[in-house]
Amino acid sequence: MMKRPLLAIDTAGAVCGIALYQRGEGQQERLFTRELEGVRGHAQHILPLIDEVLAQANCTRGDLGAVAFNQGPGAFTGIRLGCSVAQGMALALDLPVIPVGMLPAFAAGLKAPAQDGLCLMAADARMDEVYFAAYGPYGPHGSYERLTLQWPVLISAQDCLPYIARRLSYWVRAAGVQQVTLAGDGWALMNQTLCHQTLQEAVPEIVLQDWHAQTPTVDVQSIARHAWDLWQQGRYVDPALALPLYLRDKVAFTTQERELGQGGNPKAAQPEDILLLPMSEHDLPEVAALEAESQVSPWRETQFKEALEAGYPAWVLRNSADQLVGLCVMMIAPDEAHLLTIAVSSDVRRQGLASKLLAQVLEVARQSQAQQIVLEVRVSNQAARLFYEQHGFVEIGMRRGYYPCPENGREDAQVLALRLTAGSSA
Numbered sequence: 001m002m003k004r005p006l007l008a009i010d011t012a013g014a015v016c017g018i019a020l021y022q023r024g025e026g027q028q029e030r031l032f033t034r035e036l037e038g039v040r041g042h043a044q045h046i047l048p049l050i051d052e053v054l055a056q057a058n059c060t061r062g063d064l065g066a067v068a069f070n071q072g073p074g075a076f077t078g079i080r081l082g083c084s085v086a087q088g089m090a091l092a093l094d095l096p097v098i099p100v101g102m103l104p105a106f107a108a109g110l111k112a113p114a115q116d117g118l119c120l121m122a123a124d125a126r127m128d129e130v131y132f133a134a135y136g137p138y139g140p141h142g143s144y145e146r147l148t149l150q151w152p153v154l155i156s157a158q159d160c161l162p163y164i165a166r167r168l169s170y171w172v173r174a175a176g177v178q179q180v181t182l183a184g185d186g187w188a189l190m191n192q193t194l195c196h197q198t199l200q201e202a203v204p205e206i207v208l209q210d211w212h213a214q215t216p217t218v219d220v221q222s223i224a225r226h227a228w229d230l231w232q233q234g235r236y237v238d239p240a241l242a243l244p245l246y247l248r249d250k251v252a253f254t255t256q257e258r259e260l261g262q263g264g265n266p267k268a269a270q271p272e273d274i275l276l277l278p279m280s281e282h283d284l285p286e287v288a289a290l291e292a293e294s295q296v297s298p299w300r301e302t303q304f305k306e307a308l309e310a311g312y313p314a315w316v317l318r319n320s321a322d323q324l325v326g327l328c329v330m331m332i333a334p335d336e337a338h339l340l341t342i343a344v345s346s347d348v349r350r351q352g353l354a355s356k357l358l359a360q361v362l363e364v365a366r367q368s369q370a371q372q373i374v375l376e377v378r379v380s381n382q383a384a385r386l387f388y389e390q391h392g393f394v395e396i397g398m399r400r401g402y403y404p405c406p407e408n409g410r411e412d413a414q415v416l417a418l419r420l421t422a423g424s425s426a
Contacts, residue, residue, distance in 0.1 A: 004065030005030070005057065006231060007050070007089070008224035011082040012074030012102060016042040017220030018049040020057045023228055032057040033220055042081055050085075061093055066236060068098040068227030070105070070218070072245040073123075073131050073152060079244040087239045096236035098227040099369060101245060103152050103184075105226040106218045107135040110183060117179030118171060118206075119146065120164060122186030128157045130186035131247055134167075136175030148313075149174055149278050151363060154247040157189040165202040167275060170318075172203055174280035180206045234334065237369040241335075245367060274353065276360060279314035279327065281305060286324040287316065294343035296378065297404045304329070312340070313364050317353055328357040330364065337365035339375040358391060365420060372420055376413035378403055385414065393418045 003022065010017040015037050022030040034049045034056070054060060069086040072079040083099075090097045107119045116137050123131040132155050136147030149171045155163055172178065182195065187210070196208055230236065279287065288301035307314060307329050317326030328342040339361055344353045365373050376399060377384045393416040401410035 004063060005059060006066045006068055006098070006224060006228055007053075007064050008068040008070075008100075008220055008227055009046070009050075009082045009086055010070040010218075010220035010223050011042045011046060011078040011085075012070040012072050013078065015219070016045050016049060017223075018046070018053045019220040019224040020053050020059060021221075021224035021228055030057070031221065031224070035220065042078055046081065046085055061089070064089075064093060064095060066090075066096050066098055066227075066231050067093075068100055068223060068231075069242070070102055070220075070223050071099040071243065072102055073125070073154070073247040074102060076246065079246070083242055083244045087242050090239035090242075095239075096231070097239045097242040098230050098236045099242050099245075100223050100227045100230070101152065101367065102218050103131060103133040104135065104146065104148070105222050106184060107133070107146050108226045108229070109218070109222045110181065117177045117181055117209075118149070118175045119181045119183055122160065122182070122184045122189075124185045124189060125154060125247075128189065129154055130157055130160055130184075130189060132160060132163070132186070134164075134171050136171070137177060147175060147278075151360075151367065152245070152247055157186070160186075161190060161195060161198045165198050167277060168199060168202045168206070170275070170277045170280070172206060173282050174278045178206050179209070181209045238335075241369050241371055243366065243369065273320055274325070274356065275318045276356065277316050277318060279304070279308060279316050279329070281308065283316050283324060283327075287327050290324060290327055290343055290345055291341065293346065295341070296406065299341055307340070313361075315357065315360055317344075317357065319348075326353045326357055328361060330361050332365070332368045332370065335371045337361065337368065337370040337373045339373060354387060355391070362418075362420070370420060372417050374415060374417045376402060376415055379412045379414050385416075388416050388418075391418070 005020050005022045008019040008021060015035050017033065017035040019031060019033045032053050034053045036045055036049065067086045067090045069082040071083065086097050103121050103123060107121050110119060119135045121133045121135065125131045131152055132150070133152040134150035136149050138146050150167070187195065192210065199206065199208060284301050284304050287304050291298040312329055312331050314329040315327070316324050319325050325345040325348050326343065329340045331338045331340055342354060342357055361373065377388065395414055396417045397415040399413040399415060402413035403411040405411050
């Protein structure tokens with residue numbers, strides 16, 4: 001027996017695509033699509049295309065079970081259009097919305113052996129820049145999503161290889177694999193021989209495979225299939241919380257900026273020296289040591305291990321000398337994110353590293369469609385409370401006797417929250 005169908009919308013690129021998708025218990029599929037290529041004015045075509053697909057499938061809007069859309073990155077206007085149409089239909093029909101990131105949808109659609117290894121995804125972002133992300137194998141317990149090692153970033157094509165080379169050994173270690181696939185049309189902007197040489201020198205034991213010549217860009221069918229998987233796993237949001245994913249802040253300078261000497265097009269930011277990396281089991285002894293240095297009642301190494309096994313997003317910061325100087329762990333719930341622990345080495349405090357970790361937490365929370373971020377902080381920790389206040393957190397409650405004290409007493413925890421509003425992801 002098939003569940004109610006899902007309607008998928010893709011207006012993030014040059015093609016305006018609509019799909020109606022169903023999958024039965026025996027994995028049999030029912031798929032209807034309509035696409036218009038090279039369409040500039042998606043807005044005038046999207047509703048007629050939806051009607052055509054519904055008619056083709058002999059369905060009505062009332063038969064739908066969910067609405068999905070390609071949240072990007074991609075064209076500003078297109079992403080906003082797809083998001084707003086999905087929101088409008090979902091609100092009118094009381095349906096959930098499934099925002100689907102373009103890069104994870106692409107990675108999810110790769111076939112074996114790329115499916116079981118590390119995927120370095122580079123999509124052409126125009127202006128000699130790429131949208132880049134790194135994904136490991138699929139998660140445990142039948143997860144529908146691959147392990148995210150590097151969340152999507154915008155980077156210049158010339159900076160991409162050095163960026164990857166400095167991080168590749170950590171990604172390979174965190175993923176626990178040696179098979180590495182280069183996927184996406186962004187790799188065509190780089191010299192293939194240099195790519196292989198640079199990455200092989202960075203991690204000699206990896207086995208490289210190119211897919212950029214064989215794999216198409218994400219289409220509405222792949223968006224629909226990935227959205228269905230997310231829907232079955234409960235990964236959907238209230239329509240009011242559905243947001244586009246923007247990685248590019250701007251595509252042109254203002255008149256005032258040009259008068260001040262800014263020319264050409266705005267460029268992607270330069271990669272930073274401090275590496276933000278996924279936490280792996282290899283990091284845990286250093287992680288536990290830094291946690292013990294920073295917290296009154298620190299997590300034990302086994303607790304960090306359990307968090308990784310549970311799939312909690314966690315990161316470390318490493319400097320150019322490969323020293324671990326920061327850490328954080330968060331948990332994603334259906335409607336909120338919870339910052340569980342964050343610490344920075346005493347040697348490098350007040351250099352913006354805690355803000356860098358918090359920015360990553362905010363980014364992941366937004367991309368996960370969380371409505372707010374919550375955390376607890378000791379009432380006696382004035383420095384931490386000021387830090388969170390400066391980043392927009394406000395008190396929403398108090399947990400009495402929440403924290404243990406060294407003297408066997410208990411200390412209250414202030415509960416803080418940051419409401420996540422609609423807006424672009426930097």
